[in-house]
Amino acid sequence: MSKKTFRGRVVIAGEVSGKATVSRQPFNTTGSYLTNMFAGNTETAPCTDSGNAELFQKDIKGAILCTPTTVGSTMGGMALMGMKSLGVGLEALLFSKPIDTLAAAGVLMAEIWKDEKIVTVDMLGDEFLEAVQTGDPITIKEDGTVEVG
Numbered sequence: 419m420s421k422k423t424f425r426g427r428v429v430i431a432g433e434v435s436g437k438a439t440v441s442r443q444p445f446n447t448t449g450s451y452l453t454n455m456f457a458g459n460t461e462t463a464p465c466t467d468s469g470n471a472e473l474f475q476k477d478i479k480g481a482i483l484c485t486p487t488t489v490g491s492t493m494g495g496m497a498l499m500g501m502k503s504l505g506v507g508l509e510a511l512l513f514s515k516p517i518d519t520l521a522a523a524g525v526l527m528a529e530i531w532k533d534e535k536i537v538t539v540d541m542l543g544d545e546f547l548e549a550v551q552t553g554d555p556i557t558i559k560e561d562g563t564v565e566v567g
Contacts, residue, residue, distance in 0.1 A: 424542045424545070425563050445489070447495070449469070450497075463507070464476065472552070483508050488521040499527045510537040511536055514541075514547040542564060546564065550566045
């Protein structure tokens with residue numbers, strides 16, 4: 419795969435490199451962390467959203483998650499912040515569409531209240547989500563540039 423570059427809007431700036439974890443359907447912020455929130459699992463973060471075949475039962479601890487947007491209850495933002503604080507949260511969130519307000523609240527609360535950064539870039543476009551595959555090397559730059567491959 420040749421390297422492809424995308425540019426989005428920075429929500430939480432940072433530089434991160436790793437492997438992509440991709441969900442082409444919206445990420446359920448609350449439903450994906452039920453084992454961690456209610457069973458106290460702080461070793462791994464198996465996705466508990468059985469409606470998401472791409473992520474179900476995969477460990478999303480430290481993931482660079484590439485998704486169109488998030489869905490979930492009003493607990494969604496607290497789930498993002500809380501899981502990061504427990505050490506099983508996401509390393510980065512990359513959205514093809516604009517970030518929703520609950521996810522935005524979660525990544526902002528994690529940074530402001532807990533000093534825990536979830537690097538977040540949105541508005542990367544549908545082409546981004548069409549190009550990236552789970553396991554692809556990915557690099558995020560401070561300015562919102564995302565390199566895939």
